[in-house]
Amino acid sequence: MTTHPANGLDDVVHQRVRLGILTVAHEAVRVEFSYLKDALGLTAGNLSQHLGVLENAGLVSIEKGYAGKRARTWISLTRAGRAALAEEIARLKLLISRVEQGDGAAG
Amino acid sequence: MTSGAAYPGDDPRQLLSSARELASRVRQTQRATWLPLLVLAAVTFAAIPAYHAGHHVGSCVSVRGGRICISYYPAAFVYWPIALVLAYTAIAAFYIRRSRARGVGTRVRPYVTAGIVLALVMSGVSLAAVHHPPPYGQGLQVAVLARLISPASAIGLALLVLARTERSRALVVLALAYLVVVLVPVSFGWVIDEPAWFFVPRQVIDGSVLLLASIGFALAQRPWRQAA
Numbered sequence: 001m002t003t004h005p006a007n008g009l010d011d012v013v014h015q016r017v018r019l020g021i022l023t024v025a026h027e028a029v030r031v032e033f034s035y036l037k038d039a040l041g042l043t044a045g046n047l048s049q050h051l052g053v054l055e056n057a058g059l060v061s062i063e064k065g066y067a068g069k070r071a072r073t074w075i076s077l078t079r080a081g082r083a084a085l086a087e088e089i090a091r092l093k094l095l096i097s098r099v100e101q102g103d104g105a106a107g
Numbered sequence: 108m109t110s111g112a113a114y115p116g117d118d119p120r121q122l123l124s125s126a127r128e129l130a131s132r133v134r135q136t137q138r139a140t141w142l143p144l145l146v147l148a149a150v151t152f153a154a155i156p157a158y159h160a161g162h163h164v165g166s167c168v169s170v171r172g173g174r175i176c177i178s179y180y181p182a183a184f185v186y187w188p189i190a191l192v193l194a195y196t197a198i199a200a201f202y203i204r205r206s207r208a209r210g211v212g213t214r215v216r217p218y219v220t221a222g223i224v225l226a227l228v229m230s231g232v233s234l235a236a237v238h239h240p241p242p243y244g245q246g247l248q249v250a251v252l253a254r255l256i257s258p259a260s261a262i263g264l265a266l267l268v269l270a271r272t273e274r275s276r277a278l279v280v281l282a283l284a285y286l287v288v289v290l291v292p293v294s295f296g297w298v299i300d301e302p303a304w305f306f307v308p309r310q311v312i313d314g315s316v317l318l319l320a321s322i323g324f325a326l327a328q329r330p331w332r333q334a335a
Contacts, residue, residue, distance in 0.1 A: 019126055031133075
């Protein structure tokens with residue numbers, strides 16, 4: 001008996017916004033808070049909440065600094081974050097293929 | 108940390124397609140392919156005076172019907188490594204400044220490192236080839252070998268690294284096409300006996316390919332196209 005792919009999904013990552021944050025941070029070496037806010041269409045408070053969840057789970061690291069006189073917050077993916085993202089993408093693909101194969105348990 | 112429900116969050120298809128769309132948008136923001144192409148085109152055109160500055164005739168061998176001599180350009184040997192290192196430094200500075208302004212980092216280091224290493228290695232190999240020339244009598248192989256260790260070839264190979272970094276198929280195609288232009292002896296029937304002008308058509312062709320490609324990428328990567 002095999003485990004259903006949905007059973008391995010990580011609640012921290014399996015969420016549209018947080019998956020989006022991890023995806024953007026994976027593509028960029030590091031990404032600035034305001035870019036993430038605009039790209040994901042979030043308010044600053046909402047994004048901060050999601051970043052807090054990811055940071056507590058050790059999936060992203062947050063670095064604060066200045067560019068000239070402007071305060072900047074940079075987000076980058078940790079090694080655990082890269083692994084969690086890869087795992088999530090693999091499980092999503094597996095879930096989709098199960099659904100497409102007519103697996104009743106998935107749909 | 109795991110969920111027992113089949114769908115604890117959003118629909119997997121929507122999640123995956125939204126992640127892909129975001130990744131694609133980030134790549135579009137990161138890409139600035141026109142700039143390295145423009146800088147390298149400028150470096151290629153600027154090499155013409157270095158070839159025009161004079162040449163030295165090295166070792167010669169007698170062959171049936173005459174002699175074959177190795178001719179080299181000392182100014183070009185100095186020009187290329189310095190110009191390419193400066194060019195890649197400028198490209199790195201541009202990408203870093205741009206990524207700070209846009210809020211998205213770019214993996215430019217592999218390209219810049221590959222570009223500088225290739226430029227220095229090929230300059231060294233070219234210099235060694237002058238002192239230890241390959242055997243004569245294999246005209247085509249020697250011609251291709253000479254082009255393979257040329258600065259233009261180093262530029263083309265480094266562009267393949269940039270294509271991988273930017274995950275751009277268009278740039279892969281461009282880099283391969285450029286390498287073909289560099290490696291294939293292109294001739295429109297001209298005969299240039301004067302060594303000071305011998306390399307000019309070559310530099311004009313290579314530089315023009317890079318310049319036209321830069322214009323093409325600049326048009327394709329316009330901000331308003333990305334927004335559409």
